[in-house]
Amino acid sequence: MATEVKLPDLGENIESGQVVNVFVLEGETIAADQPMIEIETDKATIEVPSSVGGKVTKVHVKASEKVKVGQVILTVEERAEAPPKEARPEEPPRKEEPAPPKAGEKGPPSPKEEPAPVAPAEKPKMPEPAAAARVGEPIPAAPSVRRLAREIGIDIAKVPGTGPGRRISEEDVKSYSRRVNAEQEAAGPSFAGVRAEKLPDFAKWGAVEREAMSNIRRKTAEHLAYCWATVPHVHQFDKADITDLEAWRKRVSPKVEKAGGKLTITAIALKIVASALKAFPQFNSSVDMESNEIIRKKFISIGVAVDTDRGLLVPVIRDVDRKSLVELSVELTQVSEKARSKKLTLEDMQGRTFTISNLGGIGGTNFTPVVNAPEVAILGIARGAFEPVYDKERGEFKARLMLPLSLGYDHRVIDGADGARFLRWVVEAFEDPLLMIL
């Protein structure tokens, strides 16, 4: 019996993703729950198993294609009489119809969804024919009225018609347009003077190549542009003397390694920041401008920016304040590995209250990290270096290992003095960790 295997509901409101890999071939026999494709969603790459086993008669998708939940991925010929050898005898020989698993509350997939296109994936999509765009009632408006609406950028379908048979007159379009404008004005002027600038034709000056953004790149671009545009940023810089801490770190590192983790500056920073967030709860908050409220979070989960070959990913370490330094080191090691091997799930990246970005491994004397909204602050760590530090008591310079830190914060909720205090607190904790348990 031929069964269509569809892209199941992947949870987390994921509606679609881009196929990264197809693991099965036409003609191949697969077992139920065997991975069939790998798809990249907004921030996670997910392996999707087939819901049924049998012989694959058709693969409907290709790498780099976009697939929607409910879309047919494979056609599988299930063999009722010969269950796959992995199948346990007490199991019924034939599995459930692969009707969208867990579709439950979302209802069945929309019938409008077309089967996967068979056209070559690299070719652009065929533009929709005009006829297909018009479904149902033609808009009751004269051609001249329809054209006017298009010219002034009004969707004629949204204009209420006042004429007989709800016919839309020119006046209806104009008054609707006035109303929309008035509403926009009442909502306050939008960013005046900000307009999209057209890209020049680079090809005039030399060869160029265009490449589609990956989902991760696109999401990162959209999100950071939003953060930058909506969060009034202030950056505070400081340096921590970690000469003693570094000696200690080297001494206890083997112990942590035995537990399966690596005691890094980032792991120590996690511990310090968690304590700092307890002391300065406004740094562990979010701002709701619609209700004019500050949302204080009673949990401390810190995101750690990880550089992967697919772009920036930010896995979350949860309840940092309740974990020991060894536990944090182990978890951080695991989660970074997961990020680099594309095993992070969306859940692994959600629910953080603060972010740490450590670029020290690469170098640099400092940088200005962008606040990862809706969080309100981010700690940047650059590369520690030996610097001459003047010792007033002894009247001499000493070589000390100094760690450059930067704090980016949302000035809407955090005042400058608090920013300085927070970073000072962090610096002092790096220099004298015992202060944390004071």
Added chain:
Amino acid sequence: MGAGASGHTSRANSRRWGRLREGEERMNKTQVAVIGGGPGGYVAAFRAADLGLQVTLIDLEANPGGVCLYRGCIPSKALLHVAGLLNEAKHAANWGIAFGEPKIDVGKLNAWKKSVVQKMTGGLGELTKRRKIAYVQGRAKFLSPTKLTIVKAAGGVEELEFEHAILATGSRPTVLPSLTLKSPRVLDSTGALELKDVPKNMLVVGGGYIGLELGTVYASLGTKVSVVEMTSGLLPGADRDLVAYLARRLSTLFERIMLDTTVLSLEEVKDGVKVTFKGKEDAESEGVFEKVLISVGRRPNSGDLGLENTKAQVDARGFVGVDLQRRTAEPTIFAIGDIAGEPMLAHKASHEGMVAAEVIAGEKVAFEPHAIPAVVFTDPEIAWCGLTDTQAAKEGREVKVAKFPWGASGRATTLDRNDGLTKLLIDPKTGRVLGVGIVGYGAGELIAEGVLAVEMAALATDLALTIHPHPTLSETMMEAAEAFFGQSPHLWSAKRG
């Protein structure tokens, strides 16, 4: 030929271009290259030129016109006018007027038809010149999304760079491999329009509008015409109640109408073509015909255009995919007319051409008609626009159909042509006219009011309250609208009384 001065899009530059043609350096660049000079292409070229763009129009013929003017609408309508006259002259016997048997001079008839074509295409050539459109007679092919190569009719090959191209290469008669027989006796619509002679008998393969129109021409000139149609009725797709009137008349004009019948083979024999038929249940049968006209549809001319050198997409049926602006997947290239999808009609192509030209000129427009009229120029004519019964049934949508049979029309009676029907498809909730279908004498002219009604979102009330001149066939529109409300003055409906 298309020598451009500048690649800039400003309108001022394009005016300068006219002067530059005389002597200065020729760079073979154009702002808009229109490929195909049919009613889509030439209208697009004219509109683009009128909007200040520098235009090159490329076509195989000496003048614009395309299939419509050279081998389609125009010559066929000239011949159908003659057919109408012959039939009416015969009909006049009913009114006590006898003309006797007509003497038909095929040579003179052809010369007149040719003069009609020449007058129209020559006129278009003149209009092209007046607009300073560079006209290139040749065959164009895309080298890239901005470059064409043109094999010129006069010899030589040249390249032309463009900013935008409008593809309007139209369609050609479908050739079925099973019905291919290299013989002067087997014609397509082009061959039939040449009207080399009036054969004693003829088989028309395909009961669509082209076959029925040309069958009407030949039958009126004296040929015994048989029609074979694969489906269960003539004019597949048209509403059956309209077709019924035509079928009734054609059953007397034509020798034979074979429905549910396929042609298995064609074979050249001594004095004709032997055709083998297969009916629905019947065994095979045969017939010998002096001429066979194959009119089984048309297919878009999308091959051999170099589209593989662009991102434009061609679907399985050969249509080039376009958006509402008629832009293909290649942003510099537009496609209009038959090549851009059904319905393959000249007036659709012209409107698409205007939209494409306006979009290129930077205007915010779209091709989004509510209704594209279709006319079958048989006798009686059949015309419709907007929603049809067939479509409404397919979509399962509720409509009220208001009919006015021409038996009650004074004007139809004076013409002795009561074989007609006007019907309106009306939205039962709003009373809006969603579609119009007409069969009868001059239906092709009458449908324009229907198209306007659908486009303007007119209500049945609007048609009923609009005073129509008496006595005319146009009154049937008004009367049909009145019938929607229960009673029209000239149509007594007992059940409502």
